[in-house]
Structures are given as structure tokens and as C-alpha cells.
Amino acid sequence: MPFCSTAARSPTWQNWVVKPIRAVFITHAHMDHIMGVPTLVRHHHASPHPLDLYGPAGIAERVGHLLAGFEWNLAEPTWFTLRVHEVLPDRILHFSFPGPERFRRHFAGEEERQSREIWSCPYLTVAAEILDHKLPVLVFRVDERPHFSIDAAKLEQRGLVAGA
Numbered sequence: 111m112p113f114c115s116t117a118a119r120s121p122t123w124q125n126w127v128v129k130p131i132r133a134v135f136i137t138h139a140h141m142d143h144i145m146g147v148p149t150l151v152r153h154h155h156a157s158p159h160p161l162d163l164y165g166p167a168g169i170a171e172r173v174g175h176l177l178a179g180f181e182w183n184l185a186e187p188t189w190f191t192l193r194v195h196e197v198l199p200d201r202i203l204h205f206s207f208p209g210p211e212r213f214r215r216h217f218a219g220e221e222e223r224q225s226r227e228i229w230s231c232p233y234l235t236v237a238a239e240i241l242d243h244k245l246p247v248l249v250f251r252v253d254e255r256p257h258f259s260i261d262a263a264k265l266e267q268r269g270l271v272a273g274a
């Protein structure tokens with residue numbers, strides 16, 4: 111998911127089949143790009159899987175402020191952990207917001223940035239670059255990996271044609 115605005119709740123999106131979200135990429139913290147984070151947490155909190163959120167410098171503090179605006183006394187030990195990653199020019203800072211701990215922020219280390227790539231899965235890689243939008247913002251490049259292996263001989267045997 112490349113942004114976290116309220117557009118994700120628009121009627122247009124309500125008919126979509128949404129697969130489990132593994133990572134969210136936020137360009138910057140202007141209101142229209144970050145105000146959907148509490149809604150995202152609300153819809154993901156019962157998941158057993160952590161969720162990774164990538165953003166520019168300072169994003170963890172802002173996410174912390176957003177989540178601190180709610181009461182979490184009903185938090186369950188099974189709630190997910192939001193993992194926030196701040197992408198800096200030379201390194202990535204890691205923070206965690208464990209649901210069972212009412213989404214309080216913890217610094218979870220840092221790593222040197224070896225390349226533009228910041229996230230990958232078997233289907234996609236995501237690279238980030240820092241640009242200026244009167245503040246540092248991230249721009250993302252998403253590349254789809256060739257994850258479908260089509261056996262051309264078997265297709266031909268069955269009289270099928272590969273899709274475009």
C-alpha cells in the first residue's frame with residue numbers, strides 16, 4: 111500500500127478484495143498522507159502478523175503521536191506489532207509499536223543503507239529515494255518480480271495461450 115490517506119476508505123475501494131497488508135509506504139507526513147494510520151491499525155490490530163511501515167525521517171515520532179491519541183486499555187496480548195522504519199540517506203532506523211504494550215514506541219536498532227532497495231517479498235521489490243517537497247519526502251519505485259513460471263510446452267499441449 112503506497113499511501114495511508116482516507117482515500118483507502120473511499121466507496122471506490124470498498125468493492126476491492128484486499129489481501130492481507132504486509133507493508134505500507136508513506137512518502138511524507140502531510141495530513142493527507144498519514145491520517146489513515148489509525149484506521150489501518152484499527153483494521154489490523156487483531157492480526158497475528160506484524161505490519162511494516164516505511165517513511166521519511168521523523169515518521170516514527172508522528173505515528174507515535176497519532177497512536178497516543180487513543181485509549182488502549184483493552185489491548186490484548188495477541189495484538190500485532192507495528193514496525194516503523196525511517197529511511198534516511200545513509201541508514202534505516204527501526205522502531206516497534208507492540209499492540210500488547212498499547213502501541214508504545216520502542217527503538218529497535220538501525221542498519222546501514224546498502225542500496226535504494228528498502229523492502230522486498232517474493233513478488234515485489236520497493237526502492238526509495240529522498241526528494242524535496244519543502245521537506246524531505248520519499249519517492250518509491252515498485253518492481254514486480256517475474257513470479258509466474260509458465261511452461262510453454264504444457265500450455266501448447268493443452269491448446270492454451272499465455273496471457274499478455
Ligand SMILES: [Zn+2]
Pocket residue numbers: 138140243
Ligand atoms: Zn505534501
